[in-house]
Amino acid sequence: MNTSSQAPITSSELANLWIAFQEKTMMLRVLEHFIEHADHEGKQLLLSYYNGATKNIEKITSIFQQEGAVIPIGFTENDVKKGVPKLFDFLYDIMYLYLMTKVEMSLYALFTGMSYRKDMEDLFIGMTTESQLMNSQTTQFLLEKGVLVRPPFVSMPKQVNFVQDKNYMDGFKWFSDERSLNTVEVSLIHHAIETNLVGMQLMIGFAQVAADKEVQKYFTEGMELSKKIEIDLGEFLRQSYIEPPATHAGKATASKVAPFSDKLMMYNTNFLTSFGLGSNALGSGFSLRSDLPAKMALNAKNIFTFAQDGGKIMIKNGWMEESPQIEDRNQLTK
Structure with missing residues (x-):
């Protein structure tokens, strides 16, 4: 039961908290396996994310309790096994974190826009910021290691153009004047x-x-x-x-x-x-x-x-x- 002076959380806020709880508890379990086997300097990135995710789960749990809602199960120690051989090799742990924080940036930004209570907004703004920072750090780490491929470089445009060709939206055809990708x-x-x-x-x-x-x-x-x-x-x-x-x-x-x-x-x-x-x-x-x-x-x-x-x-x-x-x-x- 909500004992505070704030308005009750809305259905969308409840749903988004629930999704975040599921995703974050899953990430903890995956990272527990990765951290156990990490033997490179990127291990600190894994630990940093792990600690931040743990705090966010505690915040979400506290909100559920304040609102009188049952705590979801999510993913627990029963979903990960310690002491087994590593399943992925050579920086996959950081590549996985890079991918998942890409997803999180979009997800938590969306949840921010679906929040109405100030504490809900603050929670998801914080989680969005954390995901952005971690994605930036993993991006730079992978680039330094030479395992992340940049998109192609192009010449900078020198003037503004408007589409004149009526066939601009047609597909590519070999040996024709159809346009290449933009x-x-x-x-x-x-x-x-x-x-x-x-x-x-x-x-x-x-x-x-x-x-x-x-x-x-x-x-x-x-x-x-x-x-x-x-x-x-x-x-x-x-x-x-x-x-x-x-x-x-x-x-x-x-x-x-x-x-x-x-x-x-x-x-x-x-x-x-x-x-x-x-x-x-x-x-x-x-x-x-x-x-x-x-x-x-x-x-x-x-x-x-x-x-x-x-x-x-x-x-x-x-x-x-x-x-x-x-x-x-x-x-x-x-």
């Missing part, structure tokens, strides 16, 4: 390929250690989907004589011993799949070439089907914790 399109493709490369290695590692055969098959399908997206989008860059991003770092090891529960690995996959859907929508919305949005729409369809299949597996195994529900219309108070 910088907006290149940036979106580069981002999509970069995230799918990290995601593909995650699926390879998860598939190697999943206990349930159906879950193992699902992760294999995720690996193949990430690979297909990377190849398809990479072809757009090659048509404009741009080499797609690639890295020699961050590979899954040969370990067959699971450091994480199938439940955690499925949730992590579902979380990133949802982000993939949003990224595809963004790419489709900002591209004016007819062939690129068409390809991204097809990718989105495949990602959506993959996400649905994952949800069914999670429900079947009792792994999908239910978000707070509105029982009847009387709960919709103003």
Whole structure:
């Protein structure tokens, strides 16, 4: 029961707190495995994120308690195993943190805009800032190590132009005057390929250690989907004589011993799949070439089907914790 003088939290604030709790508790478990095996200077980055996430979970828990809400289960020590071989090698831990903080920056900024109570705004502004800082630090670390590929450099524009060609929105055609990609399109493709490369290695590692055969098959399908997206989008860059991003770092090891529960690995996959859907929508919305949005729409369809299949597996195994529900219309108070 809310005993403070503040207004009760809204349904959107409750939902966003719940999502943040799930994501942050999952991140703690993943980082516990990474920190155990980190033998490079990037370990301090992992520890810094871990400590910050722990404090944010405490803040969210306190709000739940103040509002008289049950504390979600999220992910606990039962979802990670200590003392097992590392599942990923050579800076994948930092590449994973780089990817997840990319997602968090968008997620928590969105939650800030959906908050009305001052303490809710402050919480999510703080979490957004922390994610931005950590993403910046992991970006610079990976660049210094030579494992993060920058997008291509281009000549700076010298004048402002407006589109005159009526065929500007047509797709690319070999040996024709159709336009190559513009910088907006290149940036979106580069981002999509970069995230799918990290995601593909995650699926390879998860598939190697999943206990349930159906879950193992699902992760294999995720690996193949990430690979297909990377190849398809990479072809757009090659048509404009741009080499797609690639890295020699961050590979899954040969370990067959699971450091994480199938439940955690499925949730992590579902979380990133949802982000993939949003990224595809963004790419489709900002591209004016007819062939690129068409390809991204097809990718989105495949990602959506993959996400649905994952949800069914999670429900079947009792792994999908239910978000707070509105029982009847009387709960919709103003």
